Amino acid sequence: MAENIAITWRRIPERYRLAGSQCMTCHAKFFPPRKLCPTCRRKGKIESCAFSGKGKIFSLSEVHSAPAGLELEIPYVLAIVQLAEGPKLTTQLVDCREKDVKVGAAVEVVFRRIRSDDPEGLLHYGYKFRLVK
Numbered sequence: 706m707a708e709n710i711a712i713t714w715r716r717i718p719e720r721y722r723l724a725g726s727q728c729m730t731c732h733a734k735f736f737p738p739r740k741l742c743p744t745c746r747r748k749g750k751i752e753s754c755a756f757s758g759k760g761k762i763f764s765l766s767e768v769h770s771a772p773a774g775l776e777l778e779i780p781y782v783l784a785i786v787q788l789a790e791g792p793k794l795t796t797q798l799v800d801c802r803e804k805d806v807k808v809g810a811a812v813e814v815v816f817r818r819i820r821s822d823d824p825e826g827l828l829h830y831g832y833k834f835r836l837v838k
Contacts, residue, residue: 710827713827713829721816721830721831721832722755723736723755723756723758723814723832724738724753724754724755724756725737725738725753725754725755725756725792726738726739726740726751726752726753726754727751727752727753727754728742728744728745728747728750728751729750729751729752730742730745730747730750731744731745733791734754734756734790734791734792735792736756736788736792736794738751738753739751754790756788756789756790756792757788757789757790758788758813758814758832759788759789759811759812759813759814759837760786760787760788760789760811760812760813760834761786761787761809761810761811761812762784762785762786762787762798762806762807762808762809762810762812763784763785763786763787763793763808764784764785764808765782765783765784765785765798765803765806765808766782766783766784766803767780767781767782767783767802767803768780768781768782768783774820775820778797780802780803781797781798781799782797782798782801782802782803782806783795783796783797783798784796784797784798784806784812784834786812786834796832796833796834797833797834798812798833798834798835798836799815799817799833799834799835800835800836801835801836805836806836810836810837811836811837812834812835812836812837813834813835813837814832814833814834815832815833815834815835816830816831816832816833817830817831817832817833818830819831
């Protein structure tokens with residue numbers, strides 16, 4: 706499914722810089738960014754923050770039946786990564802197989818091609834993670 710240029714442009718901070726938000730009242734951090742803290746429910750106390758890109762694997766699974774657009778990547782490892790700053794996110798692990806990965810293993814962010822709309826369309830890049838060696 707093609708993504709329009711405006712949406713692609715708006716998602717650059719979270720996809721390219723791993724940018725999120727932080728509530729200055731309760732100090733909770735969120736990814737993707739939020740405009741309202743679900744804990745303290747106060748507007749106007751949210752600020753942008755950048756994450757280090759370091760984390761640990763919280764959960765993982767190897768995908769053998771991919772959705773449309775990812776058929777050429779199977780099998781691939783999909784994981785929930787808990788960032789060093791606290792938030793959890795779902796991501797693809799690259800350069801590994803499920804047998805090489807364990808829950809609690811250290812990972813770091815890398816930026817890779819996610820997909821392209823068509824042979825002459827937009828190339829979408831974003832974050833993925835790899836094992837720290």
